[in-house]
Amino acid sequence: MLDLDGVSKTFNPQTANEVRALQNVHLGIDDGSFVVVIGTNGSGKSTLLNAVAGTFFVDRGAIRIAGRDVTRWPEHRRAALIGRVFQNPFSGTAPQMTIAENLALATRRGLARGLGWALAPSFRTEMRERVRRLGMGLEERLDNVIGSLSGGQRQALTLLMATWRRPELLLLDEHTAALDPKSAEQVVRLSEEAIARDRLTTLMVTHSMHQATALGDRLVMMHRGRVLHDLHGAEKQRLRPADLLARFEEVRRAEQLDESAAAMLERQYV
Amino acid sequence: MTLLLGAWTIGLILSLLALGVFISFRVFHFPDITADGSITLGAATAAVLIAGGVPPLLATLAGFLAGLVAGALTGVLHTKFGINGLLAGILVMTALYSVNLRIMGRSNLPLVGADTLMAEAENLGARALGGAASFHLGSWEIYGRDLFALLLTFLLVAVVGAGLYAFLRTNLGTAMRATGDNDQMIRALGVNVGNMIILGLAISNGLIAMAGALLAQYQGFADVQMGIGMVVWGLASVIIGEALVGSTQLGLVIAGAAMGSVLFRLLVAIALRAGLNPNDLKLITAVFVFAALVLPALLARLSRAEVRDA
Numbered sequence: 001m002l003d004l005d006g007v008s009k010t011f012n013p014q015t016a017n018e019v020r021a022l023q024n025v026h027l028g029i030d031d032g033s034f035v036v037v038i039g040t041n042g043s044g045k046s047t048l049l050n051a052v053a054g055t056f057f058v059d060r061g062a063i064r065i066a067g068r069d070v071t072r073w074p075e076h077r078r079a080a081l082i083g084r085v086f087q088n089p090f091s092g093t094a095p096q097m098t099i100a101e102n103l104a105l106a107t108r109r110g111l112a113r114g115l116g117w118a119l120a121p122s123f124r125t126e127m128r129e130r131v132r133r134l135g136m137g138l139e140e141r142l143d144n145v146i147g148s149l150s151g152g153q154r155q156a157l158t159l160l161m162a163t164w165r166r167p168e169l170l171l172l173d174e175h176t177a178a179l180d181p182k183s184a185e186q187v188v189r190l191s192e193e194a195i196a197r198d199r200l201t202t203l204m205v206t207h208s209m210h211q212a213t214a215l216g217d218r219l220v221m222m223h224r225g226r227v228l229h230d231l232h233g234a235e236k237q238r239l240r241p242a243d244l245l246a247r248f249e250e251v252r253r254a255e256q257l258d259e260s261a262a263a264m265l266e267r268q269y270v
Numbered sequence: 271m272t273l274l275l276g277a278w279t280i281g282l283i284l285s286l287l288a289l290g291v292f293i294s295f296r297v298f299h300f301p302d303i304t305a306d307g308s309i310t311l312g313a314a315t316a317a318v319l320i321a322g323g324v325p326p327l328l329a330t331l332a333g334f335l336a337g338l339v340a341g342a343l344t345g346v347l348h349t350k351f352g353i354n355g356l357l358a359g360i361l362v363m364t365a366l367y368s369v370n371l372r373i374m375g376r377s378n379l380p381l382v383g384a385d386t387l388m389a390e391a392e393n394l395g396a397r398a399l400g401g402a403a404s405f406h407l408g409s410w411e412i413y414g415r416d417l418f419a420l421l422l423t424f425l426l427v428a429v430v431g432a433g434l435y436a437f438l439r440t441n442l443g444t445a446m447r448a449t450g451d452n453d454q455m456i457r458a459l460g461v462n463v464g465n466m467i468i469l470g471l472a473i474s475n476g477l478i479a480m481a482g483a484l485l486a487q488y489q490g491f492a493d494v495q496m497g498i499g500m501v502v503w504g505l506a507s508v509i510i511g512e513a514l515v516g517s518t519q520l521g522l523v524i525a526g527a528a529m530g531s532v533l534f535r536l537l538v539a540i541a542l543r544a545g546l547n548p549n550d551l552k553l554i555t556a557v558f559v560f561a562a563l564v565l566p567a568l569l570a571r572l573s574r575a576e577v578r579d580a
Binding site: 075 | 437440442445448452455457458459463
């Protein structure tokens with residue numbers, strides 16, 4: 001479904017701020033698989049998602065989605081295949097437009113937009129029905145502007161918009177990190193429901209150890225722009241937050257060792 | 271009365287300018303200065319065609335199309351060549367000055383005696399009044415020419431405003447509004463943001479050029495200088511309109527921009543009659559827009575300070 005073939009990306013190359021955000025990443029994701037990506041700050045996990053979404057072009061390697069080589073496709077073209085929920089609840093919706101108008105925009109994700117009415121009356125019934133399933137009472141407020149909603153409500157709507165037309169690939173970029181615990185829980189539940197209902201191939205980045213162990217059928221741990229661990233099946237199912245913490249600790253120790261070794265070398269040779 | 275009807279008519283004509291400025295400044299948050307050039311472009315195009323015998327409605331439409339091209343050009347400079355939006359507008363506006371001179375062949379093109387929309391309104395008025403030039407309404411003497419020029423302009427503006435309202439509610443128009451509201455979101459929904467900006471600026475400048483085409487026909491000439499300061503004028507109208515309707519609902523906002531333009535023109539007519547030096551008009555318009563931009567934030571800060579002190 002999704003294939004990353006030797007993907008590399010360096011930001012600010014050949015400057016003091018050079019960041020090798022992705023280094024020769026190979027990753028293949030099966031149809032219907034729900035992959036959780038975890039990693040420390042700056043590990044490249046969000047960069048990975050943005051590379052797939054087309055926020056920038058990669059320096060090397062190829063990206064294929066549903067059999068199509070999208071490596072040189074601009075972001076808006078890839079959107080025909082991808083549904084996305086951002087970390088920032090403000091990013092996924094148009095705040096000055098109504099809930100109904102936002103949903104109408106989502107129904108034509110990746111399709112040509114012509115001179116037909118955006119809000120056909122017949123469409124309202126379906127809209128009402130699908131918004132009701134969010135369980136937030138928003139079906140009575142379809143003509144309110146998005147700007148009047150809470151972060152959790154916006155994120156739930158963004159999720160609904162991203163999955164309104166079944167995407168080949170769903171990208172969730174720490175989509176509950178900016179929410180209060182109760183809203184976060186609600187959005188996670190809605191995500192699980194949507195993914196299970198439509199058997200969506202999903203790539204989710206998270207900071208939460210709990211989410212990383214409780215959700216998905218595969219876990220990818222990234223570090224310094226590389227895939228460090230890749231856990232499937234039973235191994236993933238057995239994983240507990242404590243195990244994950246231990247793996248992070250391992251990384252930290254190795255890092256410290258590297259740093260003290262570097263410091264020693266520096267003392268001796270510089 | 272002639273003065274009042276005249277102010278109304280010009281206000282309505284310039285409400286097309288206000289609608290254009292509404293699209294660029296409010297929908298896209300794009301400070302598009304092209305308007306100063308495109309309003310003259312519309313006037314020049316229509317004036318030359320009318321002087322050459324083209325039917326005035328067609329000439330007005332040609333003015334609209336010319337503005338469409340100018341706006342699209344600014345959009346292309348900005349989105350495809352990565353030029354800062356303000357600078358892209360300035361470049362096209364500057365270039366248009368020469369283009370307008372080329373189109374007209376001189377700096378001022380009179381339309382006296384030519385078959386303009388306003389001349390047709392005058393004929394219509396004369397026929398409706400059975401040959402009389404004016405009639406009395408109470409103590410007011412109303413000229414058929416003034417009245418029908420106003421009615422014709424109102425009709426045109428109503429059609430264009432309704433058309434714009436309808437367009438902004440289609441799938442394409444809704445995507446256009448979303449582009450200005452949250453470009454990251456609309457990109458993720460598969461819309462090419464650059465193309466949307468080009469199309470939006472084209473429509474914006476098309477409307478503005480149409481205002482120029484009508485204005486030239488109303489005042490009876492096109493002048494290469496007539497566009498100076500028009501962006502600020504349009505912005506003032508939009509701001510007044512927003513204050514008038516106090517709503518973000520699309521239909522009301524569009525009606526508000528037209529109403530703001532008429533009200534602003536009326537205020538200016540009254541001020542001029544009261545003895546305001548016409549040379550000071552641009553300064554006053556600029557100061558007005560400055561105040562309208564700064565006051566809301568200032569008032570909010572003052573009221574916050576009061577709450578804190580209380």
